[in-house]
Amino acid sequence: MYHLMYIILIIVITIILINFYSKKVIKIDMKEVGKIKLNTQNPICCLGSYCVYDEDNNYVLRGNGYEQSSFDKKTYENQFSYSKEIAKFIDKNPQIKSICILGFGLGGLPLKYSKSNQIKMIDCVEIDMSVYILYNSIIDSLPKKVNYYLGDAENFLLETDKKYDLIIDDIFTSEKIFYDYKNAKKCLNKNGALFINMHYVEDFKKYEEYLKKLFSKVYYIENDNICIFCIN
Numbered sequence: 001m002y003h004l005m006y007i008i009l010i011i012v013i014t015i016i017l018i019n020f021y022s023k024k025v026i027k028i029d030m031k032e033v034g035k036i037k038l039n040t041q042n043p044i045c046c047l048g049s050y051c052v053y054d055e056d057n058n059y060v061l062r063g064n065g066y067e068q069s070s071f072d073k074k075t076y077e078n079q080f081s082y083s084k085e086i087a088k089f090i091d092k093n094p095q096i097k098s099i100c101i102l103g104f105g106l107g108g109l110p111l112k113y114s115k116s117n118q119i120k121m122i123d124c125v126e127i128d129m130s131v132y133i134l135y136n137s138i139i140d141s142l143p144k145k146v147n148y149y150l151g152d153a154e155n156f157l158l159e160t161d162k163k164y165d166l167i168i169d170d171i172f173t174s175e176k177i178f179y180d181y182k183n184a185k186k187c188l189n190k191n192g193a194l195f196i197n198m199h200y201v202e203d204f205k206k207y208e209e210y211l212k213k214l215f216s217k218v219y220y221i222e223n224d225n226i227c228i229f230c231i232n
């Protein structure tokens, strides 16, 4: 008799617990959810924390929860406003012939600017080998005027003797990565320019003040993201 009562008690407690936990609400930080881009298409290739997608005639690189790079398969054009601001800046400054791009990603910027007859040489520095392997799996080779350096961008700037007319800082992981911009200044020709992509950076004014101490002219353009130009 006692046995039966014991079993009934256990069943009742189990039912109460299941009922309680099935109604439990889990709190989700919507800011974090907003950052994650959901994909409806399967990636064409993945390596490490990156995947390449084929979407509406564009190759798109996603990694660390962000879209890192994208370009039209035929024209190499992209939709990023900062890339258009840089293109305008290059057009207005015909003395710009050499570029150093920090952060290769899937190569959207180097591919686009390599199409300009004005640009004679583009050096790219990328820390993550996997993104180059992904690039290689979708495009046979690099354009002749593009050189690829594997390693940390800040070390590259510190060690190289090269000088550029334009340095583009497009270094990101899951957030913008900053470094000592004195090293970028050292690698600029007289009147050379440093461009910094400040996407997702909220306190960019703080960096503007710091940059004004290093460069003769600093200005920013605000579109769907912030672009900072620093003139040597």
Ligand SMILES: C[S@@+](CC[C@H](N)C(=O)[O-])C[C@H]1O[C@@H](n2cnc3c(N)ncnc32)[C@H](O)[C@@H]1O
Residues within 6 Å of the ligand: 067, 068, 069, 070, 101, 102, 103, 104, 105, 106, 107, 108, 109, 110, 125, 126, 127, 128, 131, 151, 152, 153, 154, 170, 171, 172, 173, 177
């Ligand atoms: C936004 S993507 C660059 C997009 C690219 N410029 C394009 O043309 O599409 C950022 C890249 O910066 C690279 N990166 C992150 N930290 C780096 C570092 N310390 N040095 C060089 N590259 C770095 C990441 O691996 C990633 O591929």
